Amino acid sequence: MTTSAPTTTTNIVRFDHDRPLWRRTLMTRESAIIGLLAVVLIVASVTVNGFAQPLTYNYLLLDVAPILFIALPMTLVMTTGEIDLSVGSMAGLASVTTxxxxxxxxxxxxxxxxxxxxGVIGGAFNGFLVTTVGLPSLAVTIGSLALFRGIAVGMLGTTAVTEFPEYWTALAKAKLAGTQIPWVVIPFLVLLVIFVVLFHFTPFGRGIFAVGQSKDAAHFSGVNVNRTKFIVFVLAGAVAALAGVYYTLRYGSARGDNATGLELQVIAAVVLGGVSVFGGRGRIHGVIAAVLLIGALSSALRLSGVTSDIINIITGGLLIVSVVGASLFAWVKSKRSTISPARVAASPAS
Structure with a gap:
């Protein structure tokens, strides 16, 4: 008498490597975001008076720089299936500390x-509560959002510090010699290379994807799930603090309410850029394109006289469409994958 071992199936996201390379490269959500960004820039440069001037693009990059910084570690956090809502408050706390x-x-x-x-301590605090204590990241980071913001406001009250070295404040807004590119792009590109290599080309990055797809499967594959999550929370706290320091120099002021609401812009860009809200999927180039898309769209609409409320509605609509569209696409794809084997089984053997 023989018995067969029971088989189990897990819903693990896999990339379609059976498709041609051009389809895997171009027919993706990230490519769609990049294409939409190009369309917005082209249309805005034609229809919006002054938007095409290099000086405006310079200010655009200066404005979205904090979001670009924080979006890098947030991509890693959300790919593990977690979230960090405290990054804006951490940026404000770092600003006030400075x-x-x-x-x-x-x-x-x-x-x-x-x-x-x-920032490192704040990220470690979040990571400890999520990984060691076992609390959900949503509840933890909502609490730390209020905690960090409360400490920041308590340190300075309603006052603001505006006396900073002129060298650093000028450097935060300076352009590279002979170009219209702000200097802040250089440290961002350094961080971008580090995060791209870490996320896409190292065992640690593959562990991040594995954790987001299935924590149990990742554990049995040898991935230290808690350590992976702890590290990405520490990275989020550290980079958020770096963004807070830049924010201080960019506007020449340290206040308790600096970077308020920044976390919502970061999360919106990360989700719009193709990172799954359930974890297990994401690409950094899509996130960067989404940050620039939201910034360019907001700038173009603002220059056209559109109010901030309407801009928020449009941005929120894009986010909802991206989430619903991704879920609908995944549902259709799963239906097709379940129908195809049934047709093969029903076909007569040759």
């Missing part, structure tokens, strides 16, 4: 370094 220390007589460089350490 301002308070500079106001107390500390050199700016040392103050900025301590602000980055505060």
């Amino acid at each position: 301002g308070a220390l500079v106001q107390g007589g500390m050199p700016f460089e040392a103050a900025a370094f301590i602000a980055l350490v505060v």
Whole structure:
């Protein structure tokens, strides 16, 4: 008497490598976002008075720089199936920390370094509660959002620190010599290379995808699930603090309400850029294109006289359409994959 081992199936996302390379490259959500970004830039440059001027593009990159920074680690966090809603408050706390220390007589460089350490500690705090205590990341980061913002407001109250070294404030808004590209693009490109390599070309990055697809399967495959999640939360806190320091220099002011609402813009861009809200799927180039798309669209509409409320409605509509469209596409694809084997089984053997 023989028995067969029971078989189990798991819903793991796999890329369709049976399709031609051009289809896997061009027929993707990320490519659609890049194409839409190109259309928005072209149309805006033709129809919006002044939008095509290089100076405006310079300001566009300066404005979206904090979102670009934080979107990098947020991509990793959400690919694991978690979320971090505290990044905007952490940026504000880092801004206030920098301002308070500079106001107390500390050199700016040392103050900025301590602000980055505060970001690492805040990210580790979130990661500890999620991985060791076992609390859901949504509840944890909603709590830390209020905690970090409360500390930031409590440190300075309603006052603002505006005395920063002129060298650093000028550098935050400076352009590369002979170009219209802001200097802040350089540190962003350095971080971009680091995160692309880490996310797409290392075992740690493959572990992030595995955790997002199935925590149990990832664990049995040898991935340290808790350590992976802890590291991505620490990265989110550190980069959010870096964005907060830049935010301070960009506007020359450290206030308790700096970067308020920034986390919503980051999450909207990450989801619009193709990262699944359920984890297990994401590409950094799609996220970067989505950040630039939202920034370009907002700038074009603002220059056309559209109010901020309408801009928020349009941005929210894009986000909803992207989430619903992705879910609908996945549902249709799953239906097709279940119908095809049935047709093969029903066909007569040759």
